[in-house]
Amino acid sequence: MVIIISAPSGSGKSTLVNELIRQSPRLAFSVSYTTRAPRGAEVDGQHYHYISRAEFEQRIALGEFLEYAEVFGNYYGTHQRYAQKAETEGCDLLLDIDVQGGMQVMAKRPDAVSIFIVAPSREVLEQRLRKRSEDAEEVIQRRLQEASAEVRYAERYGYTIVNDNIAESAQNLIAIVRAERVRYSRQQQTLAPILATYLNP
Numbered sequence: 479m480v481i482i483i484s485a486p487s488g489s490g491k492s493t494l495v496n497e498l499i500r501q502s503p504r505l506a507f508s509v510s511y512t513t514r515a516p517r518g519a520e521v522d523g524q525h526y527h528y529i530s531r532a533e534f535e536q537r538i539a540l541g542e543f544l545e546y547a548e549v550f551g552n553y554y555g556t557h558q559r560y561a562q563k564a565e566t567e568g569c570d571l572l573l574d575i576d577v578q579g580g581m582q583v584m585a586k587r588p589d590a591v592s593i594f595i596v597a598p599s600r601e602v603l604e605q606r607l608r609k610r611s612e613d614a615e616e617v618i619q620r621r622l623q624e625a626s627a628e629v630r631y632a633e634r635y636g637y638t639i640v641n642d643n644i645a646e647s648a649q650n651l652i653a654i655v656r657a658e659r660v661r662y663s664r665q666q667q668t669l670a671p672i673l674a675t676y677l678n679p
């Protein structure tokens with residue numbers, strides 16, 4: 479199954495995604511391609527694949543992306559190969575992508591699980607962005623504006639997590655993935671032989 483997680487910057491998404499990966503087996507994280515420069519201790523191939531605009535556009539033309547979007551002036555995209563790899567390995571594919579990408583994946587994969595994470599209020603988000611203190615005032619203002627635009631998409635996602643308490647939000651995220659995995663429709667292949675033992679004793 480494909481799991482889409484989107485959230486305005488500063489909502490605590492990365493912490494929650496890391497916790498989900500740590501606590502859930504059989505999850506494959508898609509490492510996105512981006513044209514933005516690496517930040518801090520980010521490692522090429524681990525956090526993102528860092529490529530030039532020209533290379534990104536070439537890959538768009540070749541149809542390599544499951545989805546892509548321009549966020550804060552840079553391209554970001556999910557390579558098809560991660561979706562294929564997850565499928566062959568029997569893993570669920572985890573996508574940490576923006577709302578534009580989320581819409582594209584939902585259109586292509588209507589059975590995708592979609593989760594939107596939001597801070598309890600704009601005020602709390604602002605406090606969190608300031609606390610990180612890695613961004614200039616102008617960047618903080620832009621992120622807040624962006625958040626107002628992004629929350630309009632919340633209703634298009636199947637689940638919403640209001641991230642007030644990290645531990646509780648992480649538990650909710652893990653619970654969503656666990657519950658989605660035991661849906662009848664996702665277990666048909668494994669269930670068939672089990673149910674057959676009852677039907678043909």
Ligand code: 5GP
Pocket residue numbers: 484485486487510511514545546547549554555556574575576577578579580
């Ligand atoms: P950042 O530059 O802070 O790592 O990410 C900025 C935004 O881009 C985040 O909302 C993140 O979810 C989104 N993003 C990261 N990778 C992708 C991707 O492959 N596709 C899309 N559409 N958005 C992405």
